[in-house]
Amino acid sequence: MQSPAINQAMDILKLLRQVTEGQDEVPIKLAKITRIIAEKMEADAAACYVAVDDSYLELFSSFGFNDDVAHKVTIRYGEGLVGEVAKTNRSLAVADAWAHPKFSYKPELGEEEYKSFLGVPLVRWNRSIGVITLQNKQVHEYSRLEIEILETVAMVLSETVASEEMTEYKKDLIKARGLTTRERVKGLSLSKGYGLGKAVVHRRRQMVGKIFAEDKDGELHRLETAYKQMNEDLDKKFASTQLGIGEHVDILDTYRMFAKDKGWYKKIEDNVKSGLTAEAAVERAYEDMWNRLSGTNDQYLKERLHDLRDVADRLQSYLSGDFKEVSEISNWSDIIVVAQTMGPADLMDYDYHKIRGLIIEEGTPTMHVAIVAKALNIPVIAKIKGLFDEVKTGELIAIDGNEGYVYINPLPATQEKFKAKIAEKEKLLARLAELSKLPSKTLDGVRIGHYINVGLAFDLDYIESTNCDGVGLYRTEIPFMTSDVMPDVERQVGFYKELMDRAGKRKVIFRSLDVGSDKLLPYWSNMSEENPAIGWRSIRISLDRRAILRKQVRAFLRAAAGKELNVMFPMISDVSEFEEAKETLMIELDKEKRRNQPIPSKVNVGLMIEVPSIVFQLEDVLKQADFISIGTNDLAQFTFACDRGNPRLTERYDVLSAPFLKMMGDIVAKANAAGVYCSVCGEMASNPVEAMVLLGLGYRNLSSSGASYGRVKSMIRSVNIEEVTDYVKTLLKSQKRTLRPQLLAYAYDHGIEIY
Numbered sequence: 223m224q225s226p227a228i229n230q231a232m233d234i235l236k237l238l239r240q241v242t243e244g245q246d247e248v249p250i251k252l253a254k255i256t257r258i259i260a261e262k263m264e265a266d267a268a269a270c271y272v273a274v275d276d277s278y279l280e281l282f283s284s285f286g287f288n289d290d291v292a293h294k295v296t297i298r299y300g301e302g303l304v305g306e307v308a309k310t311n312r313s314l315a316v317a318d319a320w321a322h323p324k325f326s327y328k329p330e331l332g333e334e335e336y337k338s339f340l341g342v343p344l345v346r347w348n349r350s351i352g353v354i355t356l357q358n359k360q361v362h363e364y365s366r367l368e369i370e371i372l373e374t375v376a377m378v379l380s381e382t383v384a385s386e387e388m389t390e391y392k393k394d395l396i397k398a399r400g401l402t403t404r405e406r407v408k409g410l411s412l413s414k415g416y417g418l419g420k421a422v423v424h425r426r427r428q429m430v431g432k433i434f435a436e437d438k439d440g441e442l443h444r445l446e447t448a449y450k451q452m453n454e455d456l457d458k459k460f461a462s463t464q465l466g467i468g469e470h471v472d473i474l475d476t477y478r479m480f481a482k483d484k485g486w487y488k489k490i491e492d493n494v495k496s497g498l499t500a501e502a503a504v505e506r507a508y509e510d511m512w513n514r515l516s517g518t519n520d521q522y523l524k525e526r527l528h529d530l531r532d533v534a535d536r537l538q539s540y541l542s543g544d545f546k547e548v549s550e551i552s553n554w555s556d557i558i559v560v561a562q563t564m565g566p567a568d569l570m571d572y573d574y575h576k577i578r579g580l581i582i583e584e585g586t587p588t589m590h591v592a593i594v595a596k597a598l599n600i601p602v603i604a605k606i607k608g609l610f611d612e613v614k615t616g617e618l619i620a621i622d623g624n625e626g627y628v629y630i631n632p633l634p635a636t637q638e639k640f641k642a643k644i645a646e647k648e649k650l651l652a653r654l655a656e657l658s659k660l661p662s663k664t665l666d667g668v669r670i671g672h673y674i675n676v677g678l679a680f681d682l683d684y685i686e687s688t689n690c691d692g693v694g695l696y697r698t699e700i701p702f703m704t705s706d707v708m709p710d711v712e713r714q715v716g717f718y719k720e721l722m723d724r725a726g727k728r729k730v731i732f733r734s735l736d737v738g739s740d741k742l743l744p745y746w747s748n749m750s751e752e753n754p755a756i757g758w759r760s761i762r763i764s765l766d767r768r769a770i771l772r773k774q775v776r777a778f779l780r781a782a783a784g785k786e787l788n789v790m791f792p793m794i795s796d797v798s799e800f801e802e803a804k805e806t807l808m809i810e811l812d813k814e815k816r817r818n819q820p821i822p823s824k825v826n827v828g829l830m831i832e833v834p835s836i837v838f839q840l841e842d843v844l845k846q847a848d849f850i851s852i853g854t855n856d857l858a859q860f861t862f863a864c865d866r867g868n869p870r871l872t873e874r875y876d877v878l879s880a881p882f883l884k885m886m887g888d889i890v891a892k893a894n895a896a897g898v899y900c901s902v903c904g905e906m907a908s909n910p911v912e913a914m915v916l917l918g919l920g921y922r923n924l925s926s927s928g929a930s931y932g933r934v935k936s937m938i939r940s941v942n943i944e945e946v947t948d949y950v951k952t953l954l955k956s957q958k959r960t961l962r963p964q965l966l967a968y969a970y971d972h973g974i975e976i977y
């Protein structure tokens with residue numbers, strides 16, 4: 223039996239369909255729709271607000287208010303009741319609107335007589351693209367049934383508002399107001415690089431044309447067939463894509479599991495049984511989940527919602543029969559994919575060898591598709607509002623992933639610049655590849671121990687491609703962060719052994735879990751703190767939750783059986799923390815021996831120097847440590863009391879300044895005096911000019927990121943260490959805020975390669 227909400231909504235929708243499928247111009251259509259909704263729902267007034275850009279809504283049509291108010295009322299997201307609905311993406315029913323704290327009076331409307339208010343968002347891609355409202359003169363408690371009817375109507379209306387016709391109409395409006403369309407737009411870079419190619423607007427969400435089904439069994443059959451086909455195709459697609467190994471593959475696997483989720487499928491089936499078409503049932507199941515989960519602060523759940531949206535879209539496109547491999551682009555050799563949002567599997571719909579860039583209107587750095595794209599060396603730019611509607615498939619796009627700019631239909635001169643940049647980058651890559659055969663040795667013959675930092679599994683490829691001396695920092699929290707559950711000892715041994723195997727005879731330094739602050743574990747939800755960077759994080763967690771540390775070091779010991787094991791502890795603030803952590807490792811080593819487990823041939827224990835207090839206990843800690851590694855990112859953050867992730871502060875303090883360099887000089891001098899191996903694994907070792915200064919201060923071991931390794935090596939091979947040592951000494955007395963300009967000038971004057 224159909225629900226009463228569906229019955230009544232069906233009635234309204236029949237009328238709406240006649241209007242939307244008719245020949246009227248957009249404003250007439252909207253006016254008719256608004257009137258029908260008001261009359262059928264027995265409201266005294268109704269209004270339809272549409273988002274013109276992402277910051278405000280404009281009244282497009284109304285019924286029951288002053289005449290001629292269309293396009294004269296604008297409302298910011300969050301402003302008044304309408305703005306609140308748009309901002310929160312949730313329906314809002316208020317019996318006495320004037321008494322509501324959010325109410326804001328719009329005199330242009332003439333709404334003095336109206337008391338009650340019901341607003342429902344028009345949602346597309348989780349974003350409000352408009353709001354439909356009902357108002358009544360009497361104080362009226364809108365029933366659950368009324369809200370549901372309006373929500374169902376809104377679902378259809380949102381498709382109209384998002385239609386091509388409406389987009390064109392909005393463009394004309396903007397033009398008529400003298401606003402220009404954009405040529406260069408700024409976004410957020412999620413993966414660096416340059417790209418030039420034809421835009422491919424990623425499959426727009428399917429319109430849920432028909433909402434109610436006449437033949438339930440037929441609908442269930444359609445659903446089952448589409449669902450099966452989708453999953454079979456996904457399996458095939460993943461099996462045939464050469465992606466190597468890594469987190470990006472784990473992400474795709476998780477997505478595939480999600481597509482097979484039985485609970486979700488059952489919900490869709492139930493919706494079909496209640497009278498909806500399969501397409502509408504998928505949409506309703508998604509909205510249900512959205513309503514329940516969208517309020518969460520949990521990043522992990524938010525990502526899951528993204529996955530669900532992607533899978534829902536995919537299933538809808540199978541249902542509509544529209545799903546096909548994108549054929550029109552098969553002859554294009556360079557494409558830039560433009561998407562509103564995108565799932566990791568969607569990228570595989572294209573031949574990824576041809577993708578020169580990816581633009582996502584929404585998107586965050588942790589977004590799964592960005593991680594996959596990065597692994598494939600595709601530049602990615604996110605957070606460009608409105609671009610998805612602006613760009614058409616086939617238009618030329620240039621993407622500058624270094625600065626975060628997108629050029630739409632770039633001028634010929636800009637195109638030439640991009641071509642030159644791409645060619646230059648290719649030449650540079652070829653040169654760096656050549657360089658990998660040569661040692662990291664300075665002009666005056668000093669061999670530098672040159673290692674890489676590893677986090678994501680695809681960093682492992684850099685071990686061979688850079689031909690490095692080993693891994694100077696393995697950030698073990700990364701596999702923890704990309705797992706769905708806390709990895710047990712066995713799984714950890716798997717991660718660590720893979721690294722040991724890939725490294726072969728090269729040295730590997732494992733760092734114990736460094737979570738907290740910006741590195742959150744999806745399965746630990748209650749870690750929000752006032753000052754996370756100086757909160758319960760890193761070694762502090764490992765020592766307080768000793769079982770985690772014990773398991774981790776046990777996994778290290780097992781993974782390195784028969785080989786040399788190097789373990790270091792992060793964020794050590796005083797000697798006793800190091801002693802405790804080291805003791806835990808030694809106890810586990812003893813236990814392994816007693817269990818007759820194979821053990822490493824040698825165990826070296828070290829610590830990271832990244833908290834200033836330990837610098838003042840350096841002599842003491844050096845007596846007990848086999849090695850130290852300087853985490854300059856955190857050491858600078860705590861020395862300058864300057865949040866390393868705050869963009870407002872990036873220019874304020876510089877590691878290339880006397881106080882920081884003096885500290886760095888003292889550390890290496892003390893380590894050398896104590897005969898303790900010392901390296902730098904913070905970002906300074908990945909930045910050529912900063913790394914040059916480290917050499918001048920006495921550092922002889924650097925651990926750079928895989929991507930910057932070649933550039934740092936180039937610097938090493940073009941520097942004279944004796945000369946730079948003398949020069950750096952002269953700078954340490956300077957009181958300048960930054961010594962960077964002098965150091966850059968020095969490098970240029972002496973032919974030191976720091977690109």
Ligand code: PEP
Binds near residue numbers: 697832855856904905
């Ligand atoms: C550092 O702080 O410099 C460091 C290498 O550790 P992370 O960047 O992982 O905090």
Ligand code: MG
Binds near residue numbers: 792832853855856
């Ligand atoms: Mg650190």
